[in-house]
Amino acid sequence: MRGMGDAYVWVADLDARPEEAAVLAGRVVDWLEHRGIVRGELTSCLPGDGLGRPPGPHAAHAVTEDAVPTGAACGVVMEIERRVYTGAGLWTATCPHCGAKTEHADSGPDMWTPSWAPLFDDLYAWFGGTGPGSGTCVRCGERADFLAWRMDPPVAVAHLGLVLWNWPPPAEPFLTELSGVLGGHRLVTARTTV
Template identity: 85%
Template sequence: MGDAYVWVADLDARPEEAAVLAGRVMDWLEHRGIVQGELTNCLPGDELGRPPGPHAARAVTENEVALGAACGVGMEIERRVYLCADLWTATCPACGATTEPADRGPDMWTRAWAPLLDDLYAWFGGTGPGSGVCVRCGERSGFSDWTIHPPVAVAHLGLVLWNWPLLAEPFLAELSAVLGGHRLVTARTTV
């Protein structure tokens, strides 16, 4: 089995405040003992992150965070699209139309719904608005208004926890409070 990571996207963080909020989150995580204070080579590749702290289990749904070669926490302070590796469906908030996978191949629905994917890629590339157009009704809605499963989020601030279990709801509520009540979206994906 490969590496996996849990991501938490802050839907409300503005680009100009993302760095300050990231610092606040990391200070809070360290103070609570969820992560250690020093940056180490605990993330995949050459990135530095914070290894799990003595109280990391307080943040997750399981009793512990298993330590391994790539087991750490990093903050992402940039325009990102967070998603899972699984096939996802999106439902338009205006008309209720839903992307539907065809019976041939995991990406078949993208042919009909390519404009929504194009909007996501354009936002990620810095050239598009934070909204997607429905191919059925033509309405443009903010990405956070679409019902997407497994979750997809567009954000300027994200927390990434490599090889951690799912995060516990009480921890996510506290994290939201640290961020000023911001809306959070989270999921776990395997790479």
Template identity: 30%
Template sequence: MGDRFQVLVDSDVSAEEAPRLAENVRGWLVSRRIIEPVLSDCTLGESGHPPGAAHTTVLENPSSDAFRYLTNGLEITVGRTFFWTPYTDLTCRMCGARFDPYSDPWVDAVGVWHQGDDSATFDCPKCGRPERVAEWSGESPCGFGNLGLTFWNWPPLSSSFVREMTELLGHRTVLVRGKL
């Protein structure tokens, strides 16, 4: 069956600002009862916040809920991270070529970005056009950033909630969806 995830990635928050912003977002979500204030083993990561009593208010279809799965919480990731959907190709914006993101050159380029080089580039394997690593995408969006909010096994989030979260974060965001 697999686990589904939705990650709202703040694309622009600095490493220094990310912990404070993560705490602000956590407090905001708790105050609206979207998540519980306590941490538990409800995510595939180290720990997360279980859905709160009002979590259905942020869903595309409020009649669904996230309680039917054991893995169903919000995991807040602070630190330089590449968020992506496994098993999907990346696509060159110039020539449209698709390629496997498991290739060594791509993995190496992401590693350079992960070490702190925001200007790290990757050349398209077909046309050779260089593009900043953080600008690549494909069938599914990729997110590069210092703050990610992973909703494990929640039904689709509403577009109004994603907009509201983007406003709260105060930066560009990317919504990455996938299944493991």
């Protein structure tokens, strides 16, 4: 069960291919352990029943604040799967071809107006394993890779992600080093409250 106010920071690797995600995840975990960012043992340090790695003695070197919170639910986990990483709130997608922006719905269960539902459907199809990783703009009709769409606040479509439960945002030097560990891959990060 998640506690009230739990949040996580995600760092998504935009360039990891599905067939290399597991190897890259192992490389990241080894690096995090070696640097003392996380401890080597898996414990029940995640919300719910999941296992993760608790903060290590040098965890504060990875974040923008002086200390990493301690407690039952402040662990780190690598996700090796097809994921759409988003924040908890509303976000906007901008077409790379014509600059059209998605429009937020005024009410109801949908995030965007019904006219933009096809783009959301494309995203869900990719997440479900049946879509091509691109979305069609309802204004100009052009299809573009999801990585080309400008999404604000950040949204990432990825096969590999680092999730830090109840940690402060990662520091830029940490993200730069992490990108190097991943072979110079592009990273996107944001915080989500649940």
